[in-house]
Amino acid sequence: MSSAAQPWLQIDETHDPALTSWVAAANDPATDFPVQNLPFGRFRTATNPAPRLGVAIGDQVLDLERAGLVEPGSDLNALMARGPALRRTLRLTLSRGLRAGSPKQADWAAALVPMAAAELLLPCRVGDYTDFYIGIHHATRVGRLFRPDNPLLPNYKWVPIGYHGRASSLIASGQGFRRPNGQSMPPGATEPRFGPCQRLDHELELGILIGSGNALGEPIPVDQAEDHVFGLTLFNDWSARDVQAWEYQPLGPFLSKNFASTLSPWVVTLEALAPFRQPFTRPEGDPAPLPYLDSKQQRASGAIDIGLEVHLQTAEMAGRGQAPARIARSNFASAAYWTIAQLVAHHTVGGCNLQPGDLFGSGTLSGPGEGEGGSMLELTEGGKRALELPGGETRTFLQDGDTVILKARCERAGARAIGFGECRGTVLPAPGMAISAV
Amino acid sequence: MSSAAQPWLQIDETHDPALTSWVAAANDPATDFPVQNLPFGRFRTATNPAPRLGVAIGDQVLDLERAGLVEPGSDLNALMARGPALRRTLRLTLSRGLRAGSPKQADWAAALVPMAAAELLLPCRVGDYTDFYIGIHHATRVGRLFRPDNPLLPNYKWVPIGYHGRASSLIASGQGFRRPNGQSMPPGATEPRFGPCQRLDHELELGILIGSGNALGEPIPVDQAEDHVFGLTLFNDWSARDVQAWEYQPLGPFLSKNFASTLSPWVVTLEALAPFRQPFTRPEGDPAPLPYLDSKQQRASGAIDIGLEVHLQTAEMAGRGQAPARIARSNFASAAYWTIAQLVAHHTVGGCNLQPGDLFGSGTLSGPGEGEGGSMLELTEGGKRALELPGGETRTFLQDGDTVILKARCERAGARAIGFGECRGTVLPAPGMAISAV
Numbered sequence: 001m002s003s004a005a006q007p008w009l010q011i012d013e014t015h016d017p018a019l020t021s022w023v024a025a026a027n028d029p030a031t032d033f034p035v036q037n038l039p040f041g042r043f044r045t046a047t048n049p050a051p052r053l054g055v056a057i058g059d060q061v062l063d064l065e066r067a068g069l070v071e072p073g074s075d076l077n078a079l080m081a082r083g084p085a086l087r088r089t090l091r092l093t094l095s096r097g098l099r100a101g102s103p104k105q106a107d108w109a110a111a112l113v114p115m116a117a118a119e120l121l122l123p124c125r126v127g128d129y130t131d132f133y134i135g136i137h138h139a140t141r142v143g144r145l146f147r148p149d150n151p152l153l154p155n156y157k158w159v160p161i162g163y164h165g166r167a168s169s170l171i172a173s174g175q176g177f178r179r180p181n182g183q184s185m186p187p188g189a190t191e192p193r194f195g196p197c198q199r200l201d202h203e204l205e206l207g208i209l210i211g212s213g214n215a216l217g218e219p220i221p222v223d224q225a226e227d228h229v230f231g232l233t234l235f236n237d238w239s240a241r242d243v244q245a246w247e248y249q250p251l252g253p254f255l256s257k258n259f260a261s262t263l264s265p266w267v268v269t270l271e272a273l274a275p276f277r278q279p280f281t282r283p284e285g286d287p288a289p290l291p292y293l294d295s296k297q298q299r300a301s302g303a304i305d306i307g308l309e310v311h312l313q314t315a316e317m318a319g320r321g322q323a324p325a326r327i328a329r330s331n332f333a334s335a336a337y338w339t340i341a342q343l344v345a346h347h348t349v350g351g352c353n354l355q356p357g358d359l360f361g362s363g364t365l366s367g368p369g370e371g372e373g374g375s376m377l378e379l380t381e382g383g384k385r386a387l388e389l390p391g392g393e394t395r396t397f398l399q400d401g402d403t404v405i406l407k408a409r410c411e412r413a414g415a416r417a418i419g420f421g422e423c424r425g426t427v428l429p430a431p432g433m434a435i436s437a438v
Numbered sequence: 439m440s441s442a443a444q445p446w447l448q449i450d451e452t453h454d455p456a457l458t459s460w461v462a463a464a465n466d467p468a469t470d471f472p473v474q475n476l477p478f479g480r481f482r483t484a485t486n487p488a489p490r491l492g493v494a495i496g497d498q499v500l501d502l503e504r505a506g507l508v509e510p511g512s513d514l515n516a517l518m519a520r521g522p523a524l525r526r527t528l529r530l531t532l533s534r535g536l537r538a539g540s541p542k543q544a545d546w547a548a549a550l551v552p553m554a555a556a557e558l559l560l561p562c563r564v565g566d567y568t569d570f571y572i573g574i575h576h577a578t579r580v581g582r583l584f585r586p587d588n589p590l591l592p593n594y595k596w597v598p599i600g601y602h603g604r605a606s607s608l609i610a611s612g613q614g615f616r617r618p619n620g621q622s623m624p625p626g627a628t629e630p631r632f633g634p635c636q637r638l639d640h641e642l643e644l645g646i647l648i649g650s651g652n653a654l655g656e657p658i659p660v661d662q663a664e665d666h667v668f669g670l671t672l673f674n675d676w677s678a679r680d681v682q683a684w685e686y687q688p689l690g691p692f693l694s695k696n697f698a699s700t701l702s703p704w705v706v707t708l709e710a711l712a713p714f715r716q717p718f719t720r721p722e723g724d725p726a727p728l729p730y731l732d733s734k735q736q737r738a739s740g741a742i743d744i745g746l747e748v749h750l751q752t753a754e755m756a757g758r759g760q761a762p763a764r765i766a767r768s769n770f771a772s773a774a775y776w777t778i779a780q781l782v783a784h785h786t787v788g789g790c791n792l793q794p795g796d797l798f799g800s801g802t803l804s805g806p807g808e809g810e811g812g813s814m815l816e817l818t819e820g821g822k823r824a825l826e827l828p829g830g831e832t833r834t835f836l837q838d839g840d841t842v843i844l845k846a847r848c849e850r851a852g853a854r855a856i857g858f859g860e861c862r863g864t865v866l867p868a869p870g871m872a873i874s875a876v
Binding site: 217258 | 565566568569571591592593596597599600601602603604605606607609615616618619620621623629630632635654655656657678681684685686687688689690691692693694696697698725728729730784785787788789790791792793796866869871
């Protein structure tokens with residue numbers, strides 16, 4: 001399939017690095033939201049509490065209803081269902097209208113809401129959420145904690161490993177969540193303990209949001225898979241490691257993952273990511289993907305160069321006005337063992353149907369090196385080596401009051417840098433459990 | 439908590455075994471739907487294709503809109519969200535109106551639709567679906583195939599094991615589904631094969647549908663858990679055993695379970711099941727549940743006596759007009775290691791929020807004996823011993839054209855027997871895979 005049939009891969013006038021916007025802050029080289037990005041989200045304000053669609057531009061949100069671009073009451077799921085052609089048309093309209101000198105400025109200026117005054121919501125309704133495990137350095141490092149000589153299981157290089165997650169407990173960036181209570185089996189104990197999780201962790205992931213779906217029983221071929229992808233977000237799949245270790249045999253993680261998962265508000269479209277595509281290769285000697293997962297197009301441009309960072313701010317740091325500290329960095333292209341298209345093709349190969357707004361988590365995207373672990377489990381070698389924070393505090397796992405912030409940014413010579421904003425969550429104390437006398 | 443605060447446990451005039459209905463077929467001793475049952479569902483007809491709510495009575499469906507009992511366009515989720523008090527009031531209204539001699543007969547007779555003329559739909563919108571694994575004889579028998587000396591894992595008697603399932607691929611009883619294609623690793627092979635599943639299986643489960651939900655971060659105590667349960671259905675969690683064996687490490691089943699799961703149309707309420715409650719006990723010597731899972735009320739009446747059956751009809755059998763053959767039977771009360779209330783309490787103990795219409799699968803409900811396995815995996819000892827069918831055919835796993843029918847019925851001295859109707863699904867051939875040349 002040629003790239004002409006894949007409009008999201010084409011570089012067009014919307015990507016021109018010379019473009020500037022009449023929204024001044026969009027021209028700041030440090031902004032995540034220049035006029036070349038144009039990510040979609042949902043927001044509301046104190047004065048207008050109805051959720052509505054918006055596009056991030058600099059430090060502002062363009063209200064798409066107010067700008068006359070969508071019907072009142074539209075949700076992102078409807079736009080997602082329409083597929084890439086409409087999305088690309090809308091991108092072009094937005095790009096032209098937000099450019100410096102656009103005749104739309106007079107109209108659209110009234111449709112801007114300062115992002116600081118907006119409550120950013122979950123971008124869409126997520127029907128089903130699947131979490132993958134495509135970060136090979138994460139899988140290797142975590143596997144090594146359990147099986148030093150044989151960290152990767154035999155299926156890893158053949159099967160894009162994934163499992164179904166809980167959609168109801170997805171929360172928007174900025175929301176706190178309570179540390180979960182749960183069962184765990186302490187080393188050497190003969191009976192499980194019950195109480196607040198003692199090994200609470202974050203996971204640095206990307207969220208992949210599905211655009212148009214497929215009918216039950218009708219797999220999506222890998223070469224058509226990106227046609228069904230709307231865009232990407234940041235995603236933090238909070239994890240209770242002590243609960244997970246005790247509960248996960250034989251059917252996988254359950255309560256250890258379903259108490260909260262944080263999604264960032266802005267969906268960066270495949271079109272915005274076009275300049276950051278690169279060839280997708282497997283390490284020398286690794287098996288070729290089975291035919292249903294293999295494609296020339298994916299080998300040519302299936303990877304996306306997205307720089308990733310994790311920042312941590314403890315309550316003490318916040319109290320003394322100290323900025324969050326960066327505790328890890330990595331990159332999607334080098335962390336991921338499978339492409340997004342391969343995930344879509346695999347998920348549907350048995351006939352499973354995807355629906356607009358469905359979420360895939362990538363799995364933890366760690367790099368191979370020191371300071372590249374996308375979870376505390378990795379950064380502290382399973383809690384054995386404390387992480388030192390500015391100001392003298394240390395952490396093995398997350399404590400109450402800790403805020404974790406994920407960031408992502410695409411930077412490449414010849415392209416305007418774009419970013420994902422942030423995915424932020426704060427750990428609140430576990431609820432007291434009023435266990436009734438029995 | 440006294441049973442006065444738990445109206446769904448109370449035996450009242452709606453349970454009187456002497457009650458008869460003006461709908462003649464409801465008085466047939468063999469019907470699943472006497473006036474003492476009154477399960478809720480959703481249906482449509484060729485002449486009125488709008489889905490609407492109904493109640494099964496004998497061989498008829500009472501159209502609740504037409505009978506003036508719900509607003510036009512109502513869905514079951516809204517009724518579920520209202521909780522048990524409203525549900526019980528509606529049951530009483532239905533019972534009085536459908537009884538022999540009711541003055542409602544003249545009005546409501548026009549609201550009857552023959553069940554044979556109705557398309558029975560999924561009863562509600564399922565936001566999230568969780569599959570548990572509480573059938574201890576199933577877990578033991580399946581565990582023995584892998585670990586003969588130590589079939590049950592150490593967490594089994596402490597943790598109600600469960601995992602998140604796929605909601606989008608839930609289908610209504612009567613729908614066929616395509617055999618999935620997928621990866622598996624044949625014994626002795628060094629590379630996985632790809633193709634149609636060769637070990638396709640059914641699973642005899644009950645579905646538990648949630649009524650009112652809970653807020654994120656606010657666990658439901660075990661003694662309040664049944665307050666959040668609407669009712670029960672039959673549930674067949676179709677499984678691709680060869681795919682499962684290859685993919686499930688370390689994060690659990692994924693494609694092996696998400697290609698289709700069949701839910702029966704009629705939701706039997708907790709009120710209808712009140713006469714079939716019994717004490718819930720654990721085998722002598724087993725550990726007591728942790729306090730958050732333990733309750734006097736559950737020990738007194740947490741179990742429900744529901745007889746279960748699996749029937750199989752091959753395409754050949756159907757072709758010669760031969761009735762489905764019963765291949766297994768068991769009972770919910772003796773198969774389940776945990777009560778429904780314990781599942782609700784466990785699912786929410788870490789803060790996970792449930793929503794009206796959420797589905798729990800019980801896990802496969804096998805008995806301990808010969809002919810009591812709720813899956814082909816058990817009935818054929820992992821495919822080693824073929825099952826003989828009437829007419830000379832044999833089966834290890836399911837073949838294309840096979841129809842599996844689950845049934846359930848509650849029978850007890852002093853009570854009118856009630857049933858669940860059937861949960862029926864037919865295996866269709868796998869789709870051809872047009873793998874693009876790479």
